Amino acid sequence: MKTIEEIANTRFAKDVERGLSLNPKRISSKYFYDKKGDEIFQKIMRLDDYYLTRAEFEIFLNHSSAIVDSLELKSNQIEIIELGAGDATKTLLLIKELSERGLTVIYKPIDISASVLQTTTSKISKHFPEVTVEPITASYEDALGLLQKIPSQSQKLFLFLGSNLGNLNSEEAHEFVLGIAQSMAKDDCFLIGLDKMKNPEVILRAYNDSEGVTSEFNLNLLDRMNRELGTSFDRSLFKHIATYDPGTGTAKSFLVSKKRQSVHLPWCGRDIILEKFESIHTEISQKYNEVLVEEIFAHTGLKRMKYFEDSNEYFRDYLFVKQ
Numbered sequence: 001m002k003t004i005e006e007i008a009n010t011r012f013a014k015d016v017e018r019g020l021s022l023n024p025k026r027i028s029s030k031y032f033y034d035k036k037g038d039e040i041f042q043k044i045m046r047l048d049d050y051y052l053t054r055a056e057f058e059i060f061l062n063h064s065s066a067i068v069d070s071l072e073l074k075s076n077q078i079e080i081i082e083l084g085a086g087d088a089t090k091t092l093l094l095i096k097e098l099s100e101r102g103l104t105v106i107y108k109p110i111d112i113s114a115s116v117l118q119t120t121t122s123k124i125s126k127h128f129p130e131v132t133v134e135p136i137t138a139s140y141e142d143a144l145g146l147l148q149k150i151p152s153q154s155q156k157l158f159l160f161l162g163s164n165l166g167n168l169n170s171e172e173a174h175e176f177v178l179g180i181a182q183s184m185a186k187d188d189c190f191l192i193g194l195d196k197m198k199n200p201e202v203i204l205r206a207y208n209d210s211e212g213v214t215s216e217f218n219l220n221l222l223d224r225m226n227r228e229l230g231t232s233f234d235r236s237l238f239k240h241i242a243t244y245d246p247g248t249g250t251a252k253s254f255l256v257s258k259k260r261q262s263v264h265l266p267w268c269g270r271d272i273i274l275e276k277f278e279s280i281h282t283e284i285s286q287k288y289n290e291v292l293v294e295e296i297f298a299h300t301g302l303k304r305m306k307y308f309e310d311s312n313e314y315f316r317d318y319l320f321v322k323q
């Protein structure tokens, strides 16, 4: 356990204090992913209601060969850099295709979780001993800085799957894509998985599943603050609420206070009041259409080549090439 001074100096404590002082209140979804949060997210990915992971897996299962063809590889060597690699289940299908074609593959998975990376690295090495795996433990933000420093002669494929971009608003998303584009050399490729706008009921079910796992995921943020910051949030006094605006394509998650309550933040000595039905905004999960994709990738120097879609037409992986 950290001392109160150590807690006060963490990014987490500073972000929580600031976020709970705003109106409306908010805390970044990046704080969902502690050990418990990682476990709950693994469960989410297997839910019937959470279609995203299955849809993108189907794309890789059916179109890995077409994806590799579209890369228009200039040599027999390729370097894959994956942001937020996680368990790399989908990437494994792509690596299989590349490897079967006799190409030399260097795989650099980047993830915030060292333990997840360890598992992923052993899994790849076991299935494909011929592939060089160089894991990098870092957050997305730090990863972008690191990417500039990775020297390489071979053509690169950047991967950002799972509609992870959706956690950023469109301005942040544009900045993020710009950062990736700046780390790319001419002919390098970028494959990005984006969830589509679709029947709002399908989307709402994905973020408010019938088994209550997404609610657990959201409420774990309160437990995490209690564990790491010494707060005493009572999770039974909050309700998980998911919304979707079919006009903008923005899904949002909130923790709504069931009654007027006060929460003490020990590291700064402040008491935060939550009125009855006041919310803490915890996540955005943006859904995309062509117009939005064009907007985000405009003026990045990336040229859109192709997209690959699942049979339900729920999800797309877009391929871009640096010019």
Ligand code: AVJ
Pocket: 044, 052, 162, 163, 164, 166, 167, 206, 207, 214, 217, 283, 284, 285
């Ligand atoms: C990992 C950001 C893609 O927004 O769909 C799943 C996280 N949140 N259920 C998403 C999440 C609630 C997920 N991403």
